[in-house]
Amino acid sequence: MLAVLHTLTDPWADPVGRRALVEVVLLGVTGGALSCWIVFYNLSYSAESLAHALLPGLVIAALTGLPLIAGGAAGLLVAALAVAAAGQVPAIGRDTSVAVVVTTLFGAGVLLALSPSSPPGLGGLLFGDVLGVSNADLALAAGLAVLVLVALGLLHGRLLAVGFDRTSAPSLGVRPVVVDAALLVLLALALLVAVQGLGNLLVVAVLVAPGAAARLVSRRMAPMIGASAAVAVVAGAGGLYLSYYAGTAAGASIAAMLVAAYLAAGVGGGIRRAS
Amino acid sequence: MHDPGTLTPLVRAQDLAAGYGATRVLTGVSFALLPGRRIGVLGPNGGGKTTLFRVLLGELAPMAGTVEVPVRFGVVPQTERSRLDFPVSALDVALMGSISTLPWWRRPGRGERRAALDALQAVGLRDLARATFGDLSGGQRQRVLVARALVQDAPVILLDEPFTGLDAPSAERLESLLAELTAQGRGVMIATHDVDQARAWDQVLCLNRRQIAFGAPAAVLDREVLEATYGGAIVELPGDHVHGVLPPHHH
Numbered sequence: 374m375l376a377v378l379h380t381l382t383d384p385w386a387d388p389v390g391r392r393a394l395v396e397v398v399l400l401g402v403t404g405g406a407l408s409c410w411i412v413f414y415n416l417s418y419s420a421e422s423l424a425h426a427l428l429p430g431l432v433i434a435a436l437t438g439l440p441l442i443a444g445g446a447a448g449l450l451v452a453a454l455a456v457a458a459a460g461q462v463p464a465i466g467r468d469t470s471v472a473v474v475v476t477t478l479f480g481a482g483v484l485l486a487l488s489p490s491s492p493p494g495l496g497g498l499l500f501g502d503v504l505g506v507s508n509a510d511l512a513l514a515a516g517l518a519v520l521v522l523v524a525l526g527l528l529h530g531r532l533l534a535v536g537f538d539r540t541s542a543p544s545l546g547v548r549p550v551v552v553d554a555a556l557l558v559l560l561a562l563a564l565l566v567a568v569q570g571l572g573n574l575l576v577v578a579v580l581v582a583p584g585a586a587a588r589l590v591s592r593r594m595a596p597m598i599g600a601s602a603a604v605a606v607v608a609g610a611g612g613l614y615l616s617y618y619a620g621t622a623a624g625a626s627i628a629a630m631l632v633a634a635y636l637a638a639g640v641g642g643g644i645r646r647a648s
Numbered sequence: 649m650h651d652p653g654t655l656t657p658l659v660r661a662q663d664l665a666a667g668y669g670a671t672r673v674l675t676g677v678s679f680a681l682l683p684g685r686r687i688g689v690l691g692p693n694g695g696g697k698t699t700l701f702r703v704l705l706g707e708l709a710p711m712a713g714t715v716e717v718p719v720r721f722g723v724v725p726q727t728e729r730s731r732l733d734f735p736v737s738a739l740d741v742a743l744m745g746s747i748s749t750l751p752w753w754r755r756p757g758r759g760e761r762r763a764a765l766d767a768l769q770a771v772g773l774r775d776l777a778r779a780t781f782g783d784l785s786g787g788q789r790q791r792v793l794v795a796r797a798l799v800q801d802a803p804v805i806l807l808d809e810p811f812t813g814l815d816a817p818s819a820e821r822l823e824s825l826l827a828e829l830t831a832q833g834r835g836v837m838i839a840t841h842d843v844d845q846a847r848a849w850d851q852v853l854c855l856n857r858r859q860i861a862f863g864a865p866a867a868v869l870d871r872e873v874l875e876a877t878y879g880g881a882i883v884e885l886p887g888d889h890v891h892g893v894l895p896p897h898h899h
Binding site: 538543544591592 | 705706707720721722723725730731734735736737740741743744745746747748752753755756780781796800
């Protein structure tokens with residue numbers, strides 16, 4: 374019995390593990406709640422694109438010693454402008470212009486990060502370093518969690534109305550453009566904060582997978598958001614256990630647990646529907 | 649009953665023209681909707697019914713003429729346009745009508761929930777308040793959207809082809825619900841393909857890229873108007889008052 378308890382508590386014995394746990398809980402609650410709306414607003418591709426496109430900003434910030442969040446924000450801005458500009462080129466669809474811009478920016482970021490003259494450790498930007506979060510990072514993640522949850526609470530009815538039927542939303546006093554913009558801003562903020570813990574490649578997992586999983590087992594938005602946040606938190610903690618005992622990379626372990634949760638929800642939802 | 653002469657119209661259009669870009673797709677629309685009246689908006693696909701509704705809702709600016717509209721419209725769109733996989737109950741959808749009645753920072757509370765349940769009761773769906781919207785039948789979904797308009801307390805309700813795809817009992821049920829709404833003094837405008845159904849309503853507005861006619865169905869709906877509205881030949885079918893309208897190039 375005591376052995377089981379030790380197995381459960383050992384990863385959190387030192388401050389590094391405890392900070393990592395707090396970080397994944399905060400990011401899990403934020404990403405979990407947000408991911409339900411991301412899934413229903415078909416923003417998964419946008420989330421992935423934005424995450425990848427802000428890499429050069431992160432790399433330049435890391436190289437010059439600026440705060441990562443400032444670099445990430447600048448990277449997001451450049452990416453948004455570039456996508457808008459590429460969208461103006463005739464005969465290129467929106468999908469294609471996004472793909473071209475994102476690939477270019479991501480490639481540029483990788484080139485910078487992995488060039489021989491760059492200091493080692495920039496790989497952490499790609500795969501995250503959840504075990505290296507500082508107290509300042511935690512404060513940032515906590516602030517983000519509060520902001521996103523409050524904003525989602527205030528916007529709940531409007532997000533439902535626009536997602537349900539965008540064309541008749543204006544007659545209900547809801548402007549779809551404003552709601553879309555608010556959701557995109559929340560997505561961008563969540564990306565900026567979460568990318569530091571989970572890395573450029575894996576951040577998408579926490580912004581998409583929990584909502585995708587919760588959608589399979591829940592038929593109302595409010596419980597779905599609760600389930601999604603729970604999935605994200607449990608998968609985050611599970612990933613840290615996996616990382617601790619199997620010696621795997623923390624960010625990748627969390628992403629793997631999130632995907633496992635999605636698959637389990639798929640099987641569970643299928644069984645429930647069949648019975 | 650009020651004397652129609654003393655009533656202020658809920659909607660009034662005068663020489664209205666509308667379109668997209670520089671192209672006018674609808675011209676010369678003049679009509680008034682009085683409280684407690686049902687107007688059937690008739691016309692072929694592309695005849696301008698949707699364009700007229702978009703102008704009334706303020707989504708499209710008139711290119712000419714004037715239009716006076718109430719502060720709030722209730723809109724009952726075709727339910728195929730809403731996402732049937734969306735995780736909302738009938739009650740959630742009815743509650744959406746309370747958004748415009750609340751300040752932006754307030755979420756619907758007990759009072760709004762009661763109003764939404766009352767509205768569902770009024771459309772005969774109180775028992776299905778917890779059902780998923782997408783699981784309801786087409787007629788039930790239409791009635792949930794009517795309930796949403798009731799929660800908005802909209803003086804005018806616009807319905808877009810509400811009878812399409814409804815079986816006879818559902819259509820009758822919706823028809824009597826529309827009669828109740830007008831009895832409460834609301835104005836109702838119904839875009840429809842069904843000429844015979846529109847004969848039962850107070851007025852018809854016939855559109856085919858321009859206004860063909862507006863008035864009481866008995867006075868307005870003759871062969872000439874129907875031909876101009878639908879641009880086709882009217883075929884008299886056996887039996888009284890039964891017309892078939894054949895579009896000119898119907899393949």
